[in-house]
Amino acid sequence: MLAKDIEPVKKNTLARLLTGSLLLALTGAAVLMAMVFGVRPDLSSAIATPIFWEKLAFPLSLSVGAAIATSRLSRPAASVGVAWVILILPVACVWMAGIAVVGAAAPADRAVAIFGQSWRSCPFNILLLSIPGFIAIFYAVAHLAPTRLRLAGAASGLLAGTVATVAYCFHCPEMSPAFWSIWYLLGMAIVAALGALLGPRLLRW
Template identity: 50%
Template sequence: MKTDDLISMMAAGVAPVDRRLPLRRMAQALALGSAGSLALLLLIYGLRPDLKAMLWAPLFWIKLAFPTTLAAGSLLVLRRLLRPGQRVGANWAGIAAPSLAIWLAGALVLAVAPAAERLPLLMGFTWRSCPFNIALLSLPLCAAIVWAVRAMAPTRLRLAGAVAGLLAGAVATMVYCLHCPEMGVPFWGLWYFLGMLIPAAAGLLLGPRLLRW
């Protein structure tokens, strides 16, 4: 068989690649993972009793904005990492900006607060359990995001795993806000962030094993 004939035979009937498939798969993963995380929240922790009143409080939406913007930034970075040869570049700002914003806001709150109130603002009431609660709620998201990422073509597996874990942790924190009673900005900047770092660290360690394709 001639080479041209072989190429023609192999190319016959090949359908064009759907370029929207990765986006759809990630959207499905986030939807399924978020549903699983919410189900865990309702089963284990429940909603905060005053949630309806909190929906009218601007501070609650500021609290929710921190993990939401961090999740969006993580998603932008992850999309670049899933395409071989593409640089992340300025997209790292999507992770750095909300992190720096919450740390600066927390530092400002601590600076103007009376000395006796600074430690309670930082530690809150739930510092012992908060990061681990977030990590637990991130498990369904981790599983779903790993499923989506494995179907793509990451080459920097540790970095992709870390950012995928951070994305899972950020979305889990969004869900956790529906339960968590803490309303101190310094608390969010420390304990929420540590909670998101747990799945990120797991992704860094397990990325080469879980994301290999």
């Protein structure tokens, strides 16, 4: 009876759902960033510096790993696989860069390199900007077939957090790898933890 009148799933359903949710996540985060925080006034000069693109590369590379993990975990009994490597490498690189920056700075400047001007608000700003992506990505994954719901929720939350951080880079004035390695990562980790917490409830099918 369960197999009666079963129709084949349309080709590329997973890719279409996740791609659509990512576009909504990025658009929503960008619009929310512009409305709530505003684009940094010196963006035109900032984008001419290598350090800005290094900052942007951090959440972008994490989003690749998170997208692969979310895609894999949207299938029954799947594992994260190679996505672990893609997630660990950017974090290791930015931590090494942060340690190098703090080590090379004068003792009086080390706290500034780590805390910047916005460490108190940065993780929560990322959390706010992740709301559109969180909704869109969870909607997409819930319409697929995840079975490891807590891990799938964590990957989906991390993906929403990385996309939000990409948008946040166009507002945030902080240009120290030591800052990104702690406060950007904390913001993304909060969204991932929220996803892990809500995954069993929101992704159940």
